Amino acid sequence: MNQNYPAVKSKLVTFIHSKVQEAGSTGAVIGLSGGVDSSLTAYLAV
Numbered sequence: 791m792n793q794n795y796p797a798v799k800s801k802l803v804t805f806i807h808s809k810v811q812e813a814g815s816t817g818a819v820i821g822l823s824g825g826v827d828s829s830l831t832a833y834l835a836v
């Protein structure tokens with residue numbers, strides 16, 4: 791399987807940013823458990 795990872799990252803970051811803006815917020819609070827999913831979420835949200 792051939793993925794364009796930079797494009798996937800860009801789409802995810804854009805989605806997160808738009809949802810935060812739609813909520814009328816300037817940031818987000820993320821609960822981290824230390825797992826891979828939490829690490830990925832933190833990476834994309836920063």
